[in-house]
Amino acid sequence: PDVDTEYSGNDRGAPGRVERRVVTAYNSVPWQTDSSPCIAAYGDDICALREAGDHSCAAAMPRGTKIEIPSFGICTVRDVLAPKYADRVDVYFGGEDRIEDALAWGRRTLEIKILD
Numbered sequence: 878p879d880v881d882t883e884y885s886g887n888d889r890g891a892p893g894r895v896e897r898r899v900v901t902a903y904n905s906v907p908w909q910t911d912s913s914p915c916i917a918a919y920g921d922d923i924c925a926l927r928e929a930g931d932h933s934c935a936a937a938m939p940r941g942t943k944i945e946i947p948s949f950g951i952c953t954v955r956d957v958l959a960p961k962y963a964d965r966v967d968v969y970f971g972g973e974d975r976i977e978d979a980l981a982w983g984r985r986t987l988e989i990k991i992l993d
């Protein structure tokens with residue numbers, strides 16, 4: 878995929894670091910993503926991964942970075958965000974049947990931990 882995989886910056890996003898970030902939620906529906914909502918920017922099938930218990934998120938961090946998010950758990954960066962949302966983490970909540978859960982999550986400012 879045509880995705881910028883490079884990450885630059887000082888130590889922001891470094892493993893072991895705790896950061897205060899806005900954390901939002903999204904679902905795999907075309908009106909929130911694109912015409913192939915289960916396929917993230919890097920080509921991962923986030924729907925199948927979620928079914929297997931592996932949670933995904935979008936963030937301005939390298940692909941594969943694991944993030945611990947309070948009240949959610951651990952997610953793996955498999956998707957990207959628009960540059961204007963570089964200070965956010967967007968957690969994947971599932972398909973159309975989980976829209977209400979994502980809306981209930983809303984927009985939270987949390988202390989997240991970068992695991993690796």
